Every structure is written in C-alpha cells, then in structure tokens.
Amino acid sequence: MRVVVLTGAGISAESGVPTFRDADGLWEGHRVEDVATPEAYDAQPFVVHRFYDARRAALSGVSPNPAHHALARLEEELGDDLLVVTQNIDDLHERAGSQRVLHMHGELLSAVCRACRGRSRWEQDLSDLPPCPRCGVPDLRPDVVWFGEIPYEMDRIYLALESADLFVSIGTSGAVYPAAGFVQQAATYGARTLELNLQASEVTTLFDETRHGRAGELVPAWVDELLVRR
Ligand code: BJW
Numbered sequence: 001m002r003v004v005v006l007t008g009a010g011i012s013a014e015s016g017v018p019t020f021r022d023a024d025g026l027w028e029g030h031r032v033e034d035v036a037t038p039e040a041y042d043a044q045p046f047v048v049h050r051f052y053d054a055r056r057a058a059l060s061g062v063s064p065n066p067a068h069h070a071l072a073r074l075e076e077e078l079g080d081d082l083l084v085v086t087q088n089i090d091d092l093h094e095r096a097g098s099q100r101v102l103h104m105h106g107e108l109l110s111a112v113c114r115a116c117r118g119r120s121r122w123e124q125d126l127s128d129l130p131p132c133p134r135c136g137v138p139d140l141r142p143d144v145v146w147f148g149e150i151p152y153e154m155d156r157i158y159l160a161l162e163s164a165d166l167f168v169s170i171g172t173s174g175a176v177y178p179a180a181g182f183v184q185q186a187a188t189y190g191a192r193t194l195e196l197n198l199q200a201s202e203v204t205t206l207f208d209e210t211r212h213g214r215a216g217e218l219v220p221a222w223v224d225e226l227l228v229r230r
Pocket of ligand 1: 009010019020021032033036144149150151170172173175176196199201
C-alpha cells in the first residue's frame, strides 16, 4: 500500500509551535496572505528577518510529539511506500526519525541567496546580513515559499499522488493551494482519502473519511490501525 501524508501546522501545535490561522496564530492581527509575500519582504526586510530569526531560534526549544513519532514508526514499516509532504518549515519530522520528507514550503534551517540562488543550510540569524557562503554577496533570505512563489518538489509530489492508495491530511486548514488541492488530485487517481484535524478543514467534504481531534492522539491511533490491518 502506497501512502502519501500531507502535514500542516496542526501536527506541530502540540510541540509548542504556533499555527497560522488559529486564534493565537503566528500572524495574529494580520492576514497571512498579506504578510507572507515577497512584496512584504521587499518592503520591510528587517521585520521579516526578525520574525524568521525568532522562529529559527525557537526550534531548539521544541521537540517532536507523538504524531511525528508515529509517522516515523510508519516509515520504518512502509519504507519507500510512505512519503510525508509537509507544509511546515520546522524540522520536527526529521528529528522524530522520518527520512522521506518533502518540505514544499521550504525550511527554517535553510537560506537562499537572492544573488546566486544557491541554497545553504542555515542555523544562525539572517537579520545581520551575513554573506552568502557560496558567492559572498550579503543577500540571503529565509528559504521559505511565500504567496505567489512556486512550492518546492511539485513534480515528485504529483507523481506520488498519482500512485497513492491512501492520502492522509493531518493538521492543515486547507486554506492554501496547491496543498489544499492534493485531496482531489489523489482521489482522481483512485486513492482513499482521510483527514485528521482538530476541526473540519476548508476542504473537509472532499475526503472519504474525517476524524476530528488532536494530532498527538489521532495519528498514533491511525498508524496502529493501519499496521494491524496490513
Ligand atoms: C490541529 C491541532 C492539533 C491545530 N491537532 N490539528 C487556487 C485557488 C485559489 C488561490 C490559489 C490557488 N492556487 C494558488 C493560489 C494562490 C496561493 C493561495 O493558496 N492563496 C490562498 C489565500 C487561496 N498559493 C500560492 O501562492 C502558493 N504558490 C502557488 O500556488 O504557486 C503556483 C504553482 C503551484 C504548483 C505548481 C506550480 C505553480 C504558495 C503558497 C505559500 C504558502 N506559504 C506559507 C508561509 C511559509 C513560510 C512560513 O512558515 O512562514 O505557508 S503561508 C502558511 O499557510 C504556511 C503554511 O504552510 C500554509 C498552510 O497553513 P496550515 O499548515 O494549514 O496552518 P493553519 O494555521 O492554516 O491550519 C492549522 C490547522 O491545524 C487548523 O485547521 C487547526 O484546526 C489544526 N490544528 N491544532 C490537529 N493539536
């Protein structure tokens, strides 16, 4: 059985990483669509740098939760038949042990140079304008995907969706495309579809089955169920 899992901010919420659109979300008081853009970065680079510097620094204070660990356990059993596609820019899937993870919206621990387009692993602040390790130009930005930019790894993701038997969406509001359209894509190619989320997402009616609750409880239970049935 080939499984594609899409994860969003909700899977990291119980680790203490804030979500985007919940009441106490990351961009509280702003529309995410207005601030997570290249235009917002051009207008106020230091504000944006400080925001991502703070989120990068906060990574060392959080740990994977039972939902991340359950997906890593599932990968141990399924190997290449499981692909985790995450919209999250944290590294909690990897720290739980998952190896087959695609970060479609980029990664906090990476920087991209606006001069040479090179991507470099990055653990420090960017607000003090360090030089690019590749070309030396001090024009690094967070290696994340903002509105109007093309998400990473789309070819591999669509290929995986085409051959999936099961598509599972975890902890995402279904407010952002193309990720919100994956359920339809997978269903068109014949996959069964399951949503695990605290509440109904914006695309909940497109799923064959939905379960509402905390990812830290729902995901381990679903993984147990899948492995017993196998
Ligand atoms: C829990 C929980 C717990 C809480 N347990 N659950 C089609 C139609 C209309 C518009 C478009 C369209 N296609 C494209 C667009 C434009 C645009 C878009 O989607 N606009 C919308 C406003 C409609 N999309 C884009 O511009 C994208 N690019 C693009 O489409 O390029 C064209 C192209 C595509 C494909 C191939 C070729 C070309 C880019 C989108 C970039 C999004 N970037 C951000 C910021 C990343 C950097 C950062 O982290 O700062 O990504 S925005 C933000 O939203 C972030 C997230 O990854 C993303 C999704 O958020 P997520 O994860 O769903 O979080 P929340 O907070 O919304 O939801 C959390 C959920 O968890 C909630 O439901 C809670 O209930 C739940 N939850 N606690 C379980 N304990």
